[in-house]
Amino acid sequence: MEASEAKSKKQGASRLCCLCNQRRPVLKRPKTLQQICKDCFYEVFEEEIHQVIVKNGLFKAGERVAIGASGGKDSTVLAYVLSELNRRHSYGLDLFLLSIDEGITGYRDDSLETVKRNELQYGLPLQILSYKDLYGWTMDDIVKMIGLKNNCTFCGVFRRQALDRGAALLKVDKLVTGHNADDIAETVLLNILRGDIARLSRCTSITTVYIREGDLHTYAYFKKLDYFSTECIYSPNAYRGFAREFIKDLERLRPRAILDIIKSGEDFRIATTTKMPEQGTCERCGYISSQKWCKACVLLDGLNRGLPKMGIGRARGGANGDHHKETKKPASAGRSLESKQCGSLDF
Amino acid sequence: MACNSSGCESGGCYGREKDNGRKAVDVKETVTLCVKCKCNEPMTFGDGGSDDGRFCAECFRSNVYGKFRLAVTSHAMITPSDNVLVAFSGGSSSRVALQFVHELQVKALKNYEASRDRSLPVFGVGVAFVDESAAYPALYGGVSDAIAWVRSTVLSLSPPGKDLHVVPIESVFGSDSVEARDRLVKLLDSVSDETGKEDLLLHLKMLSLQKVASENGYNRLVVGSCTSRLASHVLTATVKGRGYSLSADIQHVDARWKVPIVLPLRDCVWQEITRLCHLDGLKTVELARHPQSGINDLVSSFVALLQEENPSRECTIVRTAAKLTPFYFNKIPETDDSCVPMATQRRLKKFNLKYDGSMTTEAFCPICNCPLNGSDSSEDESDALYAASCSSCRFQILPQDGSSLEQFGSLLPHHMISQVKHHQKVDSQTYLREKIKDCLLLDDEEAV
Numbered sequence: 146m147e148a149s150e151a152k153s154k155k156q157g158a159s160r161l162c163c164l165c166n167q168r169r170p171v172l173k174r175p176k177t178l179q180q181i182c183k184d185c186f187y188e189v190f191e192e193e194i195h196q197v198i199v200k201n202g203l204f205k206a207g208e209r210v211a212i213g214a215s216g217g218k219d220s221t222v223l224a225y226v227l228s229e230l231n232r233r234h235s236y237g238l239d240l241f242l243l244s245i246d247e248g249i250t251g252y253r254d255d256s257l258e259t260v261k262r263n264e265l266q267y268g269l270p271l272q273i274l275s276y277k278d279l280y281g282w283t284m285d286d287i288v289k290m291i292g293l294k295n296n297c298t299f300c301g302v303f304r305r306q307a308l309d310r311g312a313a314l315l316k317v318d319k320l321v322t323g324h325n326a327d328d329i330a331e332t333v334l335l336n337i338l339r340g341d342i343a344r345l346s347r348c349t350s351i352t353t354v355y356i357r358e359g360d361l362h363t364y365a366y367f368k369k370l371d372y373f374s375t376e377c378i379y380s381p382n383a384y385r386g387f388a389r390e391f392i393k394d395l396e397r398l399r400p401r402a403i404l405d406i407i408k409s410g411e412d413f414r415i416a417t418t419t420k421m422p423e424q425g426t427c428e429r430c431g432y433i434s435s436q437k438w439c440k441a442c443v444l445l446d447g448l449n450r451g452l453p454k455m456g457i458g459r460a461r462g463g464a465n466g467d468h469h470k471e472t473k474k475p476a477s478a479g480r481s482l483e484s485k486q487c488g489s490l491d492f
Numbered sequence: 493m494a495c496n497s498s499g500c501e502s503g504g505c506y507g508r509e510k511d512n513g514r515k516a517v518d519v520k521e522t523v524t525l526c527v528k529c530k531c532n533e534p535m536t537f538g539d540g541g542s543d544d545g546r547f548c549a550e551c552f553r554s555n556v557y558g559k560f561r562l563a564v565t566s567h568a569m570i571t572p573s574d575n576v577l578v579a580f581s582g583g584s585s586s587r588v589a590l591q592f593v594h595e596l597q598v599k600a601l602k603n604y605e606a607s608r609d610r611s612l613p614v615f616g617v618g619v620a621f622v623d624e625s626a627a628y629p630a631l632y633g634g635v636s637d638a639i640a641w642v643r644s645t646v647l648s649l650s651p652p653g654k655d656l657h658v659v660p661i662e663s664v665f666g667s668d669s670v671e672a673r674d675r676l677v678k679l680l681d682s683v684s685d686e687t688g689k690e691d692l693l694l695h696l697k698m699l700s701l702q703k704v705a706s707e708n709g710y711n712r713l714v715v716g717s718c719t720s721r722l723a724s725h726v727l728t729a730t731v732k733g734r735g736y737s738l739s740a741d742i743q744h745v746d747a748r749w750k751v752p753i754v755l756p757l758r759d760c761v762w763q764e765i766t767r768l769c770h771l772d773g774l775k776t777v778e779l780a781r782h783p784q785s786g787i788n789d790l791v792s793s794f795v796a797l798l799q800e801e802n803p804s805r806e807c808t809i810v811r812t813a814a815k816l817t818p819f820y821f822n823k824i825p826e827t828d829d830s831c832v833p834m835a836t837q838r839r840l841k842k843f844n845l846k847y848d849g850s851m852t853t854e855a856f857c858p859i860c861n862c863p864l865n866g867s868d869s870s871e872d873e874s875d876a877l878y879a880a881s882c883s884s885c886r887f888q889i890l891p892q893d894g895s896s897l898e899q900f901g902s903l904l905p906h907h908m909i910s911q912v913k914h915h916q917k918v919d920s921q922t923y924l925r926e927k928i929k930d931c932l933l934l935d936d937e938e939a940v
Contacts, residue, residue, distance in 0.1 A: 333730070334727075334730070336812075337727070337730065337812050337813070338798065338805065338808065338809060338812075339808065339812075340808045340809075340811055340812045341812070342815040342816075345812070387794075387797070387798065387801070391790075391794045394790055394794075395731060395787065395790060398786065398787055398790060399687070399787060402731050402732070402733075402787070405730075405731060405732055405733030405884075406733075408733040408735065408883075409729070409730040409731075409732075409733055409735025409736075409738070410730075410735060411735070412733075412735035412736035412865055413735045413738070413739075413816055414736065414739050414816045414817040415815070415816060415817065416817055
């Protein structure tokens, strides 16, 4: 009797959740290495997000909010938690799922099925926008034309604009995305590596809940959330991959380094004059732009003219400069070019 | 055309084909000339690096030396009245720095001897070698050989003659070598983080250089850090949460120290430096490094990987970081010293106009001497050392529990601790009063 009692006591003493001291711990939290139980983990995780929302006054009651949903773990957790918090704390928000179909066979078509299931599971109306409808090109088409280098540039630029257009279509007030701390850290590093001081100053200024990727995985796993977990098939050559690998190695040596990278990003002494570009509108489609043409139009124009390098790398006179010459040509010259303007929405 | 085949063994295989003044022309490849002077044959280093076979030896050398000289003159790093201490580790970068400083000095001496009025004195040069063997006992055997080699190298670089100072790193604790060594070992042992230990050693190294410089009347410390070294530093600083102070570390001049540090090789890349050593037959010595398994090493490997993918990556990294706003101490301070030639004073004034006039005084971390970001300070800290230190040193160097922290403080060199006391004494009212005292009309506070 004594032996088994002692044994269970020993187990009990060293093996109780750090936070509630009642339940059995089932995981070691990646961020803090604390041993905690499932319920406490859910609580701290959801509370952290709630605190950021409240402290930063992110939403007002009655607002329509679109959640960028890809079907991946980040956006799935985001959709789940946000709808849960909306209910629990009565944010009074009208939530929507907004998904972008880039036209990547064997990847996006599968993940979209997940989002359609999320629509039913979370009871959030879903809107899907496709590159095909917006731009006349799928990523499959684009990769066929330009190969596997720089394709991420196209996709990223198109998707950001697509999300904005979708948000306008849904008439929402805010758009939320599932970028996590690891993403932001990668972005900080990338901007240092590629010399983009302006982006370096902007990338940490948007309100983000700095959730570690490890915590997201853990939450999704224990909550048994339905998500799609494959790498984009076109991403192996992405430069971001370098930063990602490095961060994974770094995390093994010092887990808090990821948050330290973000801290550095916030603390960099960057002159305020370098911060914001002047906001204007694109002459071609009316979308927000700091140049004559928005980046999406520049890229699209390049694709349509069979000049896929346009808009990639440093501008020599710039596509924006080149365009000026082109407008003098008779309109009839471009047969299907005119019809391939990006988007049909008025801004 | 430089021979591109990897199987080629000899360095200048194309050059030997000349016959009776006629250049032998390969059907596929033609002999090319240096892209700069268009006279001489280009050098091939065969090291697989970029730009191989484009410049002749003279042009290559003058490119690198030119960058050095430009950095020195445009930042007023070395002026006739200065006494300059070159930090020499025996590695390639500091060997090139030493060589170039010596050549500058030789030229100055020549001009001095040729000039009629001898108005411009020749700057003095000394060399410092930091002996880290107390921190790495395993290296003990190699150190005395290294020191002997350093001594003979410095001797060969005269005239003008240069003093050599061999500085044991433990000298920051005091002159009693046994006690000092003991204290060093105890101090390093109490740092549990691998990276923290490496960084603490770097801080102690700088302290020892500062000590020998100020004790021997030097007013400049030349450090041979090149672009590549700075690129790694940019990333390590970012990764350790030191984004605020980063811009202080990567400029040409760092005058927050008693003896200002200058980086004349800041704009040269590692590849240029190693090629130059090869070209000029500059010997170097590489002491067996303590196996580094921390963040610093991870970052070096990462940068090496990026360099493979794109040889200009190091330059881009440093260029990006150079766009960060430097600090007021990142320039040689102007001086009214009459010993300093007028030309120098004028140049300093002109250069200093580039910086905005805000002479804000910064508080500095007592351990790493980085400028502290206001948001970092925590006021209700029971331990003065903890309160005064930056967040990075707090995490990776200072012990985590209270009692160990006190003991750690007692082990630190006096110079670091004295800064803490100073930091504590200045309360906000006194500090503000100091700043506005020139505007105050009345001396008596109560009259306000």
